[in-house]
Amino acid sequence: MDLFKPHSSHWGAFSGRINDGRLEVRPHDKDPYPSPLLGNLSAVADSPARIQRPAVRRGWLEQDRTHTQRRGGDEFVEVSWETAEALVAAELRRIYETHGPSSVFGGSYGWSSAGRFHHAQSQIHRFLNVLGGYVRSVNTYSSGAAMVIIPHVLGPYDSFDRKSVTWDAIERSTELLVAFGGMAIKNADVHGGGISKHTVRQTLGGAGKRGARFISISPLRDDFATELSPEWLAVKPGTDVALMLGLAYTLVTEGLHDHAFLRRCTIGYDTFETYLLGREDGRPKSADWAASICGIDAETIRALAWRMASNRTLITVSHSLQRADFGEQPVWMGIVLAAMLGQIGLDGGGFSYSLGALGNIGKTLLAVPLPTLNQFKNPMADYIPCARIADMLLDPGGEFHYNGHSLRYPDIRLVYWAGGNPFHHHQDINRLRAAFKRPETIIVHESAWTSTARHADIVLPATTTLERDDIGAADRDPLMIAMKRLIDPVGAARDDYDIFAGIAQQLGKSDAFTEGRSSREWLAFLYETTRSALEAQGHDAPDFETFWQRGELVLPTKADDGGPAQAFRADPEAAPLPTPSGKIEIFSSTVESFGYDDCKGHPRWFPARSETDGEANLYPLHLVCNQPRQRLHSQLDYGDYSRSTKIKEREPVRIHPEDASRRGISQGDIVRLFNARGSCLVGALLSEDVMPGVLQLSTGAWFEPDDPAAKRTMCIHGNPNILTRDIGTSKLAQGSTGQIARVEVERYAGEPPRVTIFEAITFAPGGEELAVSRRYASKPASTGSSRR
Ligand SMILES: Nc1nc2c(c(=O)[nH]1)N[C@H]1C(S)=C(S)[C@@H](COP(=O)(O)OP(=O)(O)OC[C@H]3O[C@@H](n4cnc5c(=O)[nH]c(N)nc54)[C@H](O)[C@@H]3O)O[C@H]1N2
Numbered sequence: 001m002d003l004f005k006p007h008s009s010h011w012g013a014f015s016g017r018i019n020d021g022r023l024e025v026r027p028h029d030k031d032p033y034p035s036p037l038l039g040n041l042s043a044v045a046d047s048p049a050r051i052q053r054p055a056v057r058r059g060w061l062e063q064d065r066t067h068t069q070r071r072g073g074d075e076f077v078e079v080s081w082e083t084a085e086a087l088v089a090a091e092l093r094r095i096y097e098t099h100g101p102s103s104v105f106g107g108s109y110g111w112s113s114a115g116r117f118h119h120a121q122s123q124i125h126r127f128l129n130v131l132g133g134y135v136r137s138v139n140t141y142s143s144g145a146a147m148v149i150i151p152h153v154l155g156p157y158d159s160f161d162r163k164s165v166t167w168d169a170i171e172r173s174t175e176l177l178v179a180f181g182g183m184a185i186k187n188a189d190v191h192g193g194g195i196s197k198h199t200v201r202q203t204l205g206g207a208g209k210r211g212a213r214f215i216s217i218s219p220l221r222d223d224f225a226t227e228l229s230p231e232w233l234a235v236k237p238g239t240d241v242a243l244m245l246g247l248a249y250t251l252v253t254e255g256l257h258d259h260a261f262l263r264r265c266t267i268g269y270d271t272f273e274t275y276l277l278g279r280e281d282g283r284p285k286s287a288d289w290a291a292s293i294c295g296i297d298a299e300t301i302r303a304l305a306w307r308m309a310s311n312r313t314l315i316t317v318s319h320s321l322q323r324a325d326f327g328e329q330p331v332w333m334g335i336v337l338a339a340m341l342g343q344i345g346l347d348g349g350g351f352s353y354s355l356g357a358l359g360n361i362g363k364t365l366l367a368v369p370l371p372t373l374n375q376f377k378n379p380m381a382d383y384i385p386c387a388r389i390a391d392m393l394l395d396p397g398g399e400f401h402y403n404g405h406s407l408r409y410p411d412i413r414l415v416y417w418a419g420g421n422p423f424h425h426h427q428d429i430n431r432l433r434a435a436f437k438r439p440e441t442i443i444v445h446e447s448a449w450t451s452t453a454r455h456a457d458i459v460l461p462a463t464t465t466l467e468r469d470d471i472g473a474a475d476r477d478p479l480m481i482a483m484k485r486l487i488d489p490v491g492a493a494r495d496d497y498d499i500f501a502g503i504a505q506q507l508g509k510s511d512a513f514t515e516g517r518s519s520r521e522w523l524a525f526l527y528e529t530t531r532s533a534l535e536a537q538g539h540d541a542p543d544f545e546t547f548w549q550r551g552e553l554v555l556p557t558k559a560d561d562g563g564p565a566q567a568f569r570a571d572p573e574a575a576p577l578p579t580p581s582g583k584i585e586i587f588s589s590t591v592e593s594f595g596y597d598d599c600k601g602h603p604r605w606f607p608a609r610s611e612t613d614g615e616a617n618l619y620p621l622h623l624v625c626n627q628p629r630q631r632l633h634s635q636l637d638y639g640d641y642s643r644s645t646k647i648k649e650r651e652p653v654r655i656h657p658e659d660a661s662r663r664g665i666s667q668g669d670i671v672r673l674f675n676a677r678g679s680c681l682v683g684a685l686l687s688e689d690v691m692p693g694v695l696q697l698s699t700g701a702w703f704e705p706d707d708p709a710a711k712r713t714m715c716i717h718g719n720p721n722i723l724t725r726d727i728g729t730s731k732l733a734q735g736s737t738g739q740i741a742r743v744e745v746e747r748y749a750g751e752p753p754r755v756t757i758f759e760a761i762t763f764a765p766g767g768e769e770l771a772v773s774r775r776y777a778s779k780p781a782s783t784g785s786s787r788r
């Protein structure tokens with residue numbers, strides 16, 4: 001039996017060993033609430049879903065005129081690494097020489113895995129920069145709208161609000177926490193790069209013991225730790241801005257707003273107030289008005305406004321609220337509401353964006369830099385907001401608007417992805433399938449046969465973190481971890497670094513990419529950044545080998561000085577915000593000057609597009625497509641814990657019993673969710689934790705089409721993105737709007753097809769010969785061993 005060795009993941013630090021042939025995982029002993037997601041890890045070593053060898057799509061090798069149309073439904077053949085490297089190198093050379101870097105999309109959005117060196121996104125961007133650059137993507141699916149609006153209102157994203165409100169302050173001082181979008185405890189299980197202690201429960205519990213009250217505004221009851229007895233206000237999806245306006249209106253008409261703060265620290269309040277009171281459009285945004293839209297009664301709204309004004313109140317707005325039509329508005333309006341309360345910059349009061357959505361937000365900042373791989377500079381200026389990928393592929397040369405710019409989509413010939421799963425994360429999968437038929441070549445590095453891998457032409461098997469050594473460290477997490485290899489590489493899988501190094505060698509770019517370092521040398525080299533900073537600050541600064549032997553190192557954190565919000569509040573002239581006015585921009589002349597009809601100079605109520613274009617009448621139910629509690633996105637959907645939550649092999653959908661009985665649906669039935677864009681099969685879970693009229697289906701079930709050749713196919717496994725709309729939040733941010741869709745549901749009468757997405761793929765025979773004979777006149781030149 002092996003000894004336990006330290007390791008880390010986006011959902012927690014742990015140690016692992018091989019016991020009786022299977023990977024055994026033990027949470028870090030200092031983690032008070034380890035994540036159940038650790039239960040997905042064991043399957044990594046032996047799942048048939050793992051990719052064993054490089055594979056190439058048959059049609060891509062044969063190159064007939066319509067071969068790209070067969071993507072997603074074609075056969076694959078297996079080839080040797082030597083042939084795979086030669087194919088990729090030759091294709092990259094051809095594309096770069098014929099069409100240039102503006103024809104290569106390397107946006108490659110995705111969470112990859114924990115680990116500072118083998119981080120797939122860093123690796124792919126470094127590699128493509130060595131080749132001459134690529135079209136990149138900006139912002140995230142998480143926070144597409146907020147990342148653009150917050151800089152106009154407060155200053156850089158991730159600086160003002162996300163650095164100003166700490167868990168310590170909440171435990172100490174918050175009296176009323178009003179959480180728009182809730183603060184689902186499941187979400188704090190994860191943090192990009194790792195999380196060594198899950199502490200949100202304890203901290204909120206501490207605040208609760210002191211007497212703090214929690215208000216969770218959400219269509220779901222369990223979007224807040226239920227053991228803390230939060231008050232649940234069931235809000236109709238997509239209507240929070242109306243509710244916030246109703247609260248703001250009450251503050252003004254009852255004289256509860258803080259004039260002095262608004263005058264000293266904000267700009268544009270008067271213009272906004274004109275709108276709020278209805279002087280502009282004849283519609284006062286009163287509590288009664290709000291009630292008719294959001295479904296919460298007017299008396300409750302008025303009472304809440306009073307409580308907010310008479311307590312130390314923290315307003316939080318979740319990511320999910322802005323991952324929807326006009327998602328800029330709830331974030332902006334949340335800030336305005338907090339400004340009207342005049343509590344921004346007070347201990348435990350004010351506003352915080354996305355607190356609790358990731359486990360380390362709200363913890364104190366690290367005092368030293370983390371090991372970071374240089375990705376080099378991309379000489380290309382071309383970019384898209386990440387959620388516009390299908391628009392880009394479908395409409396080369398097409399014009400789009402973004403944050404005051406008018407831009408054109410590039411003409412993409414080659415798509416290269418490593419560390420992300422667009423067939424998980426992108427909206428309207430049937431549209432994405434059409435978009436993925438456009439490029440000449442798609443290359444994917446994956447550890448498993450996800451639907452993205454199945455839609456590629458060349459699939460290169462990548463290791464998981466369990467198969468390699470790395471350094472685990474994350475933003476605001478004080479534990480740096482020696483992530484030690486726990487299992488041998490599965491099949492012929494290689495580290496992304498080695499894959500890129502091999503291809504770079506074929507292209508004569510090996511030295512530029514590797515700088516002559518082995519993986520192990522890179523770890524020691526990157527570690528030095530942190531070590532030297534530790535030494536300079538007089539902390540324990542062991543050399544790399546000592547760190548590696550110890551297995552972990554505690555990093556120092558910065559003192560909690562109240563952040564930029566307290567400094568700004570204390571003296572707005574001396575510590576101005578980096579906005580045009582130096583103040584909180586309730587009205588932004590910059591945003592107004594863009595002239596957009598869907599995001600104007602101050603926050604406003606816009607009903608969702610489905611309410612105004614008739615879709616709501618055809619498909620009366622809201623589908624909340626939120627993050628899964630049983631995994632991280634689509635990662636390890638084949639893992640034991642994720643699979644234990646499926647119903648008859650399918651993803652569970654939660655339905656209110658009234659909605660179910662009206663449609664003759666019983667617990668455990670297979671049901672079909674559908675709208676005009678597509679449909680999927682899921683298992684019915686009846687629950688009073690969802691409000692009537694709302695269904696909830698988490699993201700992450702691997703897309704499995706019932707007919708890969710059909711234009712509009714059904715997902716038989718339950719991926720909600722077959723139903724979501726692929727449209728940007730607004731012309732300002734063009735963020736993803738995947739959180740909410742309109743659907744109808746029915747019992748599935750037919751014999752449901754078997755879900756086979758986690759089973760091993762059957763390959764066409766003769767891959768090596770086919771690869772060599774069909775694609776090239778002669779065998780690719782042997783370059784000796786390119787394995788590093
Ligand atoms: N409808 C709807 N859609 C959504 C959302 C929603 O709320 N609703 N949420 C959105 C959000 S917030 C996000 S962040 C995205 C998440 O979207 P993604 O980040 O794309 O999702 P993941 O499942 O984390 O995909 C990571 C992929 O990388 C692979 N991978 C992991 N480690 C490695 C590695 O070392 N090397 C290589 N080559 N591959 C690796 C994994 O196997 C996995 O397939 O989804 C978005 N999509």
Ligand SMILES: Nc1nc2c(c(=O)[nH]1)N[C@H]1C(S)=C(S)[C@@H](COP(=O)(O)OP(=O)(O)OC[C@H]3O[C@@H](n4cnc5c(=O)[nH]c(N)nc54)[C@H](O)[C@@H]3O)O[C@H]1N2
Nearest residue numbers: 142181186187217218237238318319320357626627632633
């Ligand atoms: N376990 C787990 N944790 C995760 C992730 C994961 O995949 N698994 N992903 C991580 C990532 S990448 C991100 S970006 C964050 C995402 O953080 P969020 O986007 O905040 O997370 P979600 O779970 O998608 O949404 C939170 C809740 O918002 C509610 N909601 C939806 N629409 C509305 C609405 O219109 N109004 C109101 N008031 N509430 C609404 C839903 O009920 C939902 O449960 O989570 C992170 N945490």
Ligand SMILES: [Mo]
Nearest residue numbers: 140141142143
């Ligand atoms: Mo995200």
